[in-house]
Amino acid sequence: MSIAFAGARHWKKPPLIKRAWLRWTLGLGAAIYLALAFGTTEVNWTRVWEGLPRGAQFVTAFFPPDFVKRWDEIVEGISESLWMTVVSTVVGIAISIPVGIGAARNIAPAPVYYFCRAILAFSRSFQEVILAIFFVKLFGFGPFAGAVTLSLATVGFYGKLLAEDIEDMDAAQAEAVRATGASWLQWINFGVQPQVMPRMIGLGLYRLDINFRESAVVGIVGGGGIGATLDTAFERYEFDSAAAIVLVIIVIVMLAEYSSGYLRRWVQ
Amino acid sequence: MMTVAVKDGVKIWQRRDRNAQLAIWASWLAATALFVYCFQLISDKTIWAFVWDAPTQAGDLAARMVPPDWGYIRQLGRPIWDTINIATLGTVISVLLAVPVAYCAARNTTPSVTLVRPAALFIIVASRSINSLIWALMLVTIVGPGVFAGIIAIGLRSIGFCAKLLYEAIEEIDEAQVEAVRATGATAAQVTVYGIVPQVMPAFAGISVFRWDINIRESTVLGLVGAGGIGLQLNAAITQLYWTQVSLMLLVIIGTVIVSEWVSAKVRHAII
Numbered sequence: 001m002s003i004a005f006a007g008a009r010h011w012k013k014p015p016l017i018k019r020a021w022l023r024w025t026l027g028l029g030a031a032i033y034l035a036l037a038f039g040t041t042e043v044n045w046t047r048v049w050e051g052l053p054r055g056a057q058f059v060t061a062f063f064p065p066d067f068v069k070r071w072d073e074i075v076e077g078i079s080e081s082l083w084m085t086v087v088s089t090v091v092g093i094a095i096s097i098p099v100g101i102g103a104a105r106n107i108a109p110a111p112v113y114y115f116c117r118a119i120l121a122f123s124r125s126f127q128e129v130i131l132a133i134f135f136v137k138l139f140g141f142g143p144f145a146g147a148v149t150l151s152l153a154t155v156g157f158y159g160k161l162l163a164e165d166i167e168d169m170d171a172a173q174a175e176a177v178r179a180t181g182a183s184w185l186q187w188i189n190f191g192v193q194p195q196v197m198p199r200m201i202g203l204g205l206y207r208l209d210i211n212f213r214e215s216a217v218v219g220i221v222g223g224g225g226i227g228a229t230l231d232t233a234f235e236r237y238e239f240d241s242a243a244a245i246v247l248v249i250i251v252i253v254m255l256a257e258y259s260s261g262y263l264r265r266w267v268q
Numbered sequence: 269m270m271t272v273a274v275k276d277g278v279k280i281w282q283r284r285d286r287n288a289q290l291a292i293w294a295s296w297l298a299a300t301a302l303f304v305y306c307f308q309l310i311s312d313k314t315i316w317a318f319v320w321d322a323p324t325q326a327g328d329l330a331a332r333m334v335p336p337d338w339g340y341i342r343q344l345g346r347p348i349w350d351t352i353n354i355a356t357l358g359t360v361i362s363v364l365l366a367v368p369v370a371y372c373a374a375r376n377t378t379p380s381v382t383l384v385r386p387a388a389l390f391i392i393v394a395s396r397s398i399n400s401l402i403w404a405l406m407l408v409t410i411v412g413p414g415v416f417a418g419i420i421a422i423g424l425r426s427i428g429f430c431a432k433l434l435y436e437a438i439e440e441i442d443e444a445q446v447e448a449v450r451a452t453g454a455t456a457a458q459v460t461v462y463g464i465v466p467q468v469m470p471a472f473a474g475i476s477v478f479r480w481d482i483n484i485r486e487s488t489v490l491g492l493v494g495a496g497g498i499g500l501q502l503n504a505a506i507t508q509l510y511w512t513q514v515s516l517m518l519l520v521i522i523g524t525v526i527v528s529e530w531v532s533a534k535v536r537h538a539i540i
Binding site: 013014033037038040041042043048050052055058079080082084087090125126137138139142213214216224227231234237242246253257 | 314326350353360394414489518525
């Protein structure tokens with residue numbers, strides 16, 4: 001807060017960044033960057049202009065969308081996506097439990113800790129789609145490759161959060177269980193698990209939600225599911241079917257989001 | 269719920285009573301059945317010979333990918349620059365559009381709870397539920413392949429994310445400060461600028477940087493559907509089987525992602 005020096009006292013809003021030199025450097029840097037970025041971005045405006053009627057066509061395709069013509073393909077794609085979602089969430093969480101426990105600094109010995117952290121870092125470093133390309137190459141087209149991709153992505157997400165949650169737990173409770181002479185497994189089961197369980201169930205449901213969303217994408221590179229159907233619809237310029245697929249995805253995502261939010265509140 | 273069962277006069281500690289135990293057992297059974305059923309359906313669509321062959325294939329692929337074609341890095345400057353531009357300009361656009369949407373979606377600032385708020389919430393959900401790659405797929409057919417489609421795709425996808433976090437931040441502001449500004453006789457615009465904006469500004473900056481970091485990651489793959497950036501080169505190299513170039517690009521992508529994560533963590537740390 002600064003106050004002007006003379007006469008009537010004027011109040012000025014304090015700036016977000018207090019150090020003046022930093023504020024000016026950041027502002028100037030941003031301005032130069034934006035100028036460079038706009039200057040070097042090649043936009044084919046004639047192509048954009050030509051595309052606008054097609055865009056309008058696509059928007060009008062939503063009123064009404066055509067669910068009928070490709071109904072069989074839509075149902076097949078959606079059900080494939082749902083299978084992939086279920087399988088990859090279960091497999092991913094099953095794998096990430098040992099990895100996550102191993103990646104918690106307070107309960108794992110150092111070599112195990114570094115090994116598990118390396119697994120987590122690896123599975124998080126690539127976008128799902130890049131992983132999917134390779135898994136499609138290895139396992140062939142279809143939902144199996146997609147399910148493997150999503151499982152790996154789930155391990156990275158869930159394992160990391162599980163490890164962080166275990167690191168944040170109350171050590172006294174775990175200590176108390178250990179003091180009764182519990183074995184290692186009993187210690188994990190009665191000392192650690194109850195502390196992280198409510199949050200992990202919530203995150204599991206959240207991941208189920210994400211996996212469905214992502215399952216729509218791995219199909220574009222051949223990983224099965226609704227993405228493949230959508231890609232085909234676009235390639236054939238069947239905008240009315242594409243609109244139908246997009247709407248189905250939105251509705252399922254909304255349903256999943258609301259029901260998982262409801263379940264999470266119920267669990268916690 | 270812990271209970272104690274009495275068996276032959278000896279008290280045995282149990283974690284749950286019978287009904288709770290049964291309910292849990294039944295849900296495990298149902299979940300396992302669902303999983304096995306889904307796996308069966310996927311397995312029916314899988315050619316298992318390919319899957320069993322995968323380790324050999326993976327070894328073969330790995331052998332072809334080393335050493336990375338380091339000389340190719342000279343041609344990657346431009347694609348990386350494009351990728352960063354897609355992420356940054358897309359984030360800028362989305363943040364600018366997210367502000368009014370968030371303002372309309374927040375319960376305490378919306379002009380109308382019955383009319384405007386549901387519309388704003390729908391925009392948020394629609395934008396969030398469609399992945400940026402799908403947005404890109406649509407936009408490439410509409411505005412043509414290139415960086416422009418990528419920027420718009422990232423922008424449209426990020427509106428929902430930014431607006432959701434921002435409107436939650438607006439709903440959590442301290443009403444007393446707003447009240448105090450209003451009590452000075454400030455107009456509605458002044459109340460917003462002096463009462464609300466300073467309170468959400470740190471959250472706003474944090475959200476933008478966080479989303480920028482995610483967008484860098486996403487913009488590396490937009491090229492696969494023709495929306496510009498390094499994904500374009502990656503796709504070309506994969507289809508032409510230039511595996512040494514592919515491995516180099518994967519390394520470059522990891523590097524970019526790590527740097528952006530570091531920058532975003534630093535900035536958020538400085539703000540919060």
